[in-house]
Amino acid sequence: MKKAEVKGSSYPIWHPYTQMYTHEPPIKIVKGDGTTLYTEAGDRFIDAISSWWVNIHGHAHPYVAKKIYEQASSLEHVIFAGFTHDPAQDLCQKLLKILPDNQAYFFFSDNGSTAVEVGLKMAFQYFYNRGEAEKRNKVIAFHDAYHGDTFGAMSVSGRSAFTDPFSKYLFDVEYLPLPLGENKSTCFEQLERLVATQEVAAFIFEPLVQGAGGMNMYAPEDLDRMIAICQSNDVICIADEVMTGFGRTGKYFASLYLENQPDIMCLSKGLTAGFLPMSLTTCTPQIYEAFLSEDKLKTFFHGHSYTANPIACAAAIASYEILTDPAYQNRIQEICDQQAAFKAEMAEHASIKNTRVRGTIVALEFQTGEETGYLNNKRDQIYNFCLERGVLLRPLGNVLYCMPPYCISDEELKKVHDCMRELADQWTAAIFKQTVKS
Ligand SMILES: Cc1ncc(COP(=O)(O)O)c(C=O)c1O
Structure with a gap:
């Protein structure tokens, strides 16, 4: 779908929290399975934000x-x-x-x-x-x-x-x-x-x-x-x-x-x-x-x-x-432990101002050297960086967080963490450099 089509009457849908004038066309999802979203174009994303925090057991749970x-x-x-x-x-x-x-x-x-x-x-x-x-x-x-x-x-x-x-x-x-x-x-x-x-x-x-x-x-x-x-x-x-x-x-x-x-x-x-x-x-x-x-x-x-x-x-x-299945509760505790370990690992990273964890939620607040907040201009860069790596993470301004469905596997959670770590490693380089104070 081209951008022009999104602005025209061929696409009469007004999306939430979206500036329809400047926004990229929405990505069409044709299938969800577990943590994975499948696009019409054949791409896959790990839904590491549980689709606005609603999806706790994975998509299309049978x-x-x-x-x-x-x-x-x-x-x-x-x-x-x-x-x-x-x-x-x-x-x-x-x-x-x-x-x-x-x-x-x-x-x-x-x-x-x-x-x-x-x-x-x-x-x-x-x-x-x-x-x-x-x-x-x-x-x-x-x-x-x-x-x-x-x-x-x-x-x-x-x-x-x-x-x-x-x-x-x-x-x-x-x-x-x-x-x-x-x-x-x-x-x-x-x-x-x-x-x-x-x-x-x-x-x-x-x-x-x-x-x-x-x-x-x-x-x-x-x-x-x-x-x-x-x-x-x-x-x-x-x-x-x-x-x-x-x-x-x-x-x-x-x-x-x-x-x-x-x-x-x-x-x-x-x-x-x-x-x-x-x-x-x-x-x-x-x-x-x-x-x-x-x-x-x-x-x-x-x-x-x-x-x-x-x-x-x-x-x-x-x-x-x-x-409420006890085995499932154990798995949730494992996710909590994995999130806590990732928080501890990232705590001293030079690009990170603050790290937070509570249960299955881990958040990294990136250094920006400028006023932070939801409309912070790094947000779109971070969002696209993650999508390009097959991970759906939707930062809140300069705060990148992971809140996955509880069915996420160790391997998938590692992929999400790798993406967040790579972003932190590249934060002061390349695409982010011009707006980050050294
Ligand atoms: C704490 C809290 N309360 C209320 C709401 C509103 O929920 P809804 O979007 O379903 O109206 C949200 C949504 O994110 C929320 O996080």
Whole structure:
């Protein structure tokens, strides 16, 4: 496909996060199998970012595909108000076994952003139903957070190029720095001061790893302390586990590294193993019970046409069965070890400013000598460098990370690491040289 065709009416598709004017034509994928994507032109790529972090068991996994087919042949969908079905019930019963103990109720929606919208609305209406909405009207979030692209989710995300065009339509949020290095004491002090006003309704966070913000990682004990401060002041803690859920951090959920559990959790991405869009917002009995009333105005008036789609539930159950197999869990731990070893190896590399690892996610932050960030001009160079070596890695500005499906073999993971290392070795040479300060 030529570039001109992408701009013309012969290609009427507007792609996400893509400047359609300058972007190269999209690559057509005709098949996926395990970690491998096959292009129409006959090339292959290892999907080392799990297709925007959704694909946990590999592409076209036969067991998930079979379960989807079986479900689609018996009940494809039914309105979820006034009706229920086994796939939704089975899925929630299963997830209760791996979620933190305090999570007891499940609300279905369609994607990570809507899971966050639901979580925020639950928190706001919790105080409304208790007659405290006037006073509890503040939300705390982290700088550089990313919680999705709908308006509530954008509001609680860090302000950035993503949100600039919409800034006047977003509600105000109190931002804290991640508790890291010299920011740690500022973070705790600001948090203490904010919650002491008794005006804060909710604290929302990506537990342990900020994804789109640059794979920024912080310690469980610091998050634990923040949750304790919030909960002792009746602030609802919302863990956005859209990216970190389902094994990404080495445990089923990042919240399982914590002593203090969130009140609300948002799950999506890995939930259906990357087969179908679906999400869940889970909550404690305390939150749920605040909506139980003879007064109809205390109802949670939220729902989507495809709520709890049975086919998506069947995919999620199949994915759960694969994920919770003990042998599979061992393999995830091996991937965690391999990622940690690679991080250690790269830590002192001259081209690398910072290395980070948490479970199956490893990230290298490259030296640039200039302002970093998502729109950093090295991004396209890095992306193409990796594709040319048969590896799909999609840097966040100058942060290159690997977050593979758990079916990745040792050989494939080595190929991904080799590509990342080669990039680091060439960083100050050739194509990258003109923009890198020595
Ligand atoms: C932590 C987090 N929350 C929410 C979202 C939004 O999810 P979705 O793209 O499915 O709307 C994302 C997406 O990357 C995410 O990483």
